Amino acid sequence: MRLTLVSLSLWLINTCLTAQQGTIDNQVIKVDLDTTENRSAFACAHIDNIDTALIENLSCWIYAKSNNQEYLSIQNGINYNDFHYGLSATNPQLFNTISMVSRPQIVDHKYQFNQPNYSAPMGINNWPGSNNQTPVASFVDVDQNSVYEPSKGDYPFIRGDQCLVSVSHDELIRSTAFPALKTSLVQYAFIFPKSGDPVLDHTVGFRWVLKNQSDRTYDTAKIGVQFHGLLNKLNSNYIGTDVKNNAMFAYNSNTTKKQYTSVMVLNQALTNTMYYKNAGQTSNKNDIPLLQEHYVNYMHSRWKDGDSLKLGSTGLDGDSSISFAFPNTTLNGFSAWSEDNVGNQGGDRNGILVCQFKNWAPNEYRVIEGAILFQKDVDSLPELYQRHEMIRNVYNNSDFSNLSKIPQTHGIKIYPNPANTNGQIHIKSEQEIALIKIFNTKGALLSKQLINAKSAHLNQTNINRQTIFIQVQFEDGTTDSRVLILQ
Numbered sequence: 007m008r009l010t011l012v013s014l015s016l017w018l019i020n021t022c023l024t025a026q027q028g029t030i031d032n033q034v035i036k037v038d039l040d041t042t043e044n045r046s047a048f049a050c051a052h053i054d055n056i057d058t059a060l061i062e063n064l065s066c067w068i069y070a071k072s073n074n075q076e077y078l079s080i081q082n083g084i085n086y087n088d089f090h091y092g093l094s095a096t097n098p099q100l101f102n103t104i105s106m107v108s109r110p111q112i113v114d115h116k117y118q119f120n121q122p123n124y125s126a127p128m129g130i131n132n133w134p135g136s137n138n139q140t141p142v143a144s145f146v147d148v149d150q151n152s153v154y155e156p157s158k159g160d161y162p163f164i165r166g167d168q169c170l171v172s173v174s175h176d177e178l179i180r181s182t183a184f185p186a187l188k189t190s191l192v193q194y195a196f197i198f199p200k201s202g203d204p205v206l207d208h209t210v211g212f213r214w215v216l217k218n219q220s221d222r223t224y225d226t227a228k229i230g231v232q233f234h235g236l237l238n239k240l241n242s243n244y245i246g247t248d249v250k251n252n253a254m255f256a257y258n259s260n261t262t263k264k265q266y267t268s269v270m271v272l273n274q275a276l277t278n279t280m281y282y283k284n285a286g287q288t289s290n291k292n293d294i295p296l297l298q299e300h301y302v303n304y305m306h307s308r309w310k311d312g313d314s315l316k317l318g319s320t321g322l323d324g325d326s327s328i329s330f331a332f333p334n335t336t337l338n339g340f341s342a343w344s345e346d347n348v349g350n351q352g353g354d355r356n357g358i359l360v361c362q363f364k365n366w367a368p369n370e371y372r373v374i375e376g377a378i379l380f381q382k383d384v385d386s387l388p389e390l391y392q393r394h395e396m397i398r399n400v401y402n403n404s405d406f407s408n409l410s411k412i413p414q415t416h417g418i419k420i421y422p423n424p425a426n427t428n429g430q431i432h433i434k435s436e437q438e439i440a441l442i443k444i445f446n447t448k449g450a451l452l453s454k455q456l457i458n459a460k461s462a463h464l465n466q467t468n469i470n471r472q473t474i475f476i477q478v479q480f481e482d483g484t485t486d487s488r489v490l491i492l493q
Contacts (some may be wrong), residue, residue, distance in 0.1 A: 064269065064378070066214060067230035067358070068176075069305050070187055070366070072222045078184035079176040080301055081191075086181040089191060093137055093217060095177035101134035101142065102173075109167045121160045126156050133162045134173050134192070143171050143192055165406040166196025175219070182298045187227075188220035196406070198489075206489060209397060210378040211406050217371050221435050224366040228277070229374055230305045231359040233269050234284065242352035244345035246332040246387065247279045251394035254279050254331075254359050259345070259352030265382045266390050272401045273375040274361040278307040278329040280315060284354035292322060294356075299435055305360055307331070319348050331357070334387050344387065375399070399449035403475055404487040420476060424491040427471055431464040431490065433478065441479040446472060 014093065030223050032237025065082040081089040092098035107129035118124040135145035135154025148159040162169070174191045177276055194213040218224065220352070235243060241257045248268070255268040283293045284302060291309040295301050300310040307315040307329050309322065316324030321331060334344040345352075353395055377397050384390045400406070418435045425431050433442065439457040442464065446452055455462070458481075469492060477487045 007030070009120075024465065035334060054391050054490065063232070064212065064372075065232045065236045066191060066193075066216075067305060068187055068189060068227060069230075069302055070217075070224040070227035072224045076184055076302075077187045077224070078182050078302060079187050079189060080182060080298075081174075083181070083301065085296055086104065086298060086301065088176040088179075088181055089174040090176075090178050091172070091174055092178070093134075093142065093173055093190060097226075098175075100137060103132065104170060104172045105132045105134060105143075105165060106168070106170045107133060108160050108169075109164065112161050113165070115156065115161050117161070119161075130156050130161060134171065135160065135162070142173060142190075143194075163249060164196060165194065165213065169194055169196040170348050177219075182301075185299060187224070188218070190213070190217045190219055192217075206397075206400060208380045212378065213374050214374040216373070217369055218366050218368055220354060223366050223368065225364065227363045227366050227372070228305050228361065229274075229361045229372070231361075231376065232356065233358075234354075234356050235267050241354060243355050244332075244352055245281045245355040245357050246331045246334055246344055248387075248391050248394050249333050249335060250396055251332050251391060252276045252359070253394045254281075254357040254389055255390065256355055256357065257390075259350075264384065266380070266381055266384055268379040268381075268390070268394060269357065269359060269376065270379065270394060270397060271361060271374060271376045273361055273373065274400050276330075276359055277362045278360045279331045280307045280311075280360070281302045281321075281331045282356050282358075282359045284356055292301065292320065297329055304358055307360075309489070320350055346387075362410060375401070375406075396447045399445075399447060400475065403445050403449055403477065416476060418486050418488070420488045420490060424493045427433060427469060427492050431476070433462045433464070433476070435460050435478065435480070435486075438481040439478055440481050443476045443477045443479070444469070445477065447475070 023300055063082050065080075067081065067083075068077075068079045070077045072249060079088040080086040081227050088096070088143050091102035093100045107127065111127045111130060115126055115130050116382050119126065133145060133156070134143045136142055136152065139152040141152070144163040145154050146161050146163050147154070149155070154160050166247040171300065174193070176189050176191070177186045180186060192215040196211045205461070209316070216229070233254070235245065244259050245254065245256050245258050247254050251270060252272070253268050253270040255266050255435060257266045258264050282295070283290070287293045288296055291311045291313065293310075295310065297310075303310055303312055309315070313322075314327040315321045315331060317326045317328045328343075332344050334347075359373065366372060379393060379397060381390065381393055382391065418433070420431065420433050422429075433439065438460055441456055442455060442462060443454045444452045452474065455464065471492050473489060475487055477485055477491055479485050
């Protein structure tokens with residue numbers, strides 16, 4: 007399997023940035039910035055030799071109100087882009103490049119940083135850990151002085167085994183006439199190469215950290231996660247919403263060879279979802295947004311002309327307004343509605359998942375965490391929803407922060423993997439292990455065992471063949487998790 011991430015969804019400011027590329031086995035995160043159109047795409051994935059990008063332009067849209075004043079910031083829109091590289095308008099040159107790092111690099115840096123011939127990788131040196139003593143991107147502060155100093159042993163704290171990070175702000179060059187929110191945006195994208203799990207192997211995680219850098223409190227702030235779903239044929243795709251699992255997905259209208267690409271928000275509830283066509287018929291009220299009010303309307307599940315999304319057909323006409331596009335489930339008395347069921351004509355689709363925050367005060371952070379999932383062996387929407395639930399359970403058990411097969415700060419080793427159901431699982435660590443828990447992919451606890459040693463040997467005769475998650479809790483209260491296959 008080969009999984010490729012193509013950059014972060016940020017505007018390029020009259021500059022050409024040189025891409026880095028790092029590999030773990032045969033899986034690659036690749037930064038490939040598109041300077042031709044002055045924009046870059048996020049999380050374009052190529053899996054199992056399918057020569058098709060799965061997600062293009064995973065972008066952040068923000069609409070907020072403070073004392074009845076409206077604010078709008080759009081990332082990577084067709085005619086609007088308010089986000090640019092750099093920490094702030096007063097310091098635009100700081101952190102104005104994409105950084106990439108892998109977990110093997112971090113492990114090596116941890117033990118080699120003070121050796122005379124050691125040189126830290128570019129991704130570790132350029133990691134945007136802090137501005138003076140103000141944190142920016144997450145890192146392990148070895149000497150606890152609140153300053154990111156890799157030469158003194160500090161290193162990035164990442165989710166996944168390969169991670170990209172980018173820093174941008176919405177103040178320097180404005181496209182919309184609305185006032186700037188004055189927001190900084192730190193975006194992470196990460197993967198788990200060869201995790202051993204058939205769902206996680208096809209998943210890209212993302213994390214957005216937004217900071218209110220203004221002097222005002224926003225009474226409400228809508229955060230839109232906008233994506234352009236790309237599958238085999240753009241003119242034959244459908245879109246839908248899995249409301250229970252906070253997900254939107256694009257899929258083929260072809261009934262014989264369905265493929266699905268999903269975008270999930272894992273730490274926030276969705277208030278609404280919306281879709282629009284990418285057909286280039288700009289006069290149509292359900293096509294690409296051209297004016298700033300179009301973005302505002304789409305974030306409120308309204309069409310470009312202000313009409314609300316309606317239950318039935320394409321969502322343009324009907325008697326009942328609805329907040330979620332094609333939910334395919336019964337919601338508050340509304341019947342199930344999907345593009346399959348109503349026989350819509352397939353086409354090129356964009357989706358928007360919307361969350362809402364209240365009372366966002368100055369210098370406060372708001373976080374969006376999610377995942378992008380590709381599946382090609384799914385026969386129905388209910389089966390796809392089960393995959394969504396599996397990803398949600400993985401996130402709930404580990405928040406993706408320590409789910410890895412590569413040794414981390416605890417020096418933990420779990421083997422063999424795969425393991426036999428009638429054999430032993432061996433666990434060794436550099437630190438004292440207090441407790442071991444085993445979960446299945448649905449989040450159910452299968453077993454737990456007190457250890458109080460640096461090694462353990464577990465018999466799994468009571469667990470059937472399946473993928474499991476082993477969570478190791480250490481004496482200091484920290485945890486580490488691994489995926490393991492029982493066969």
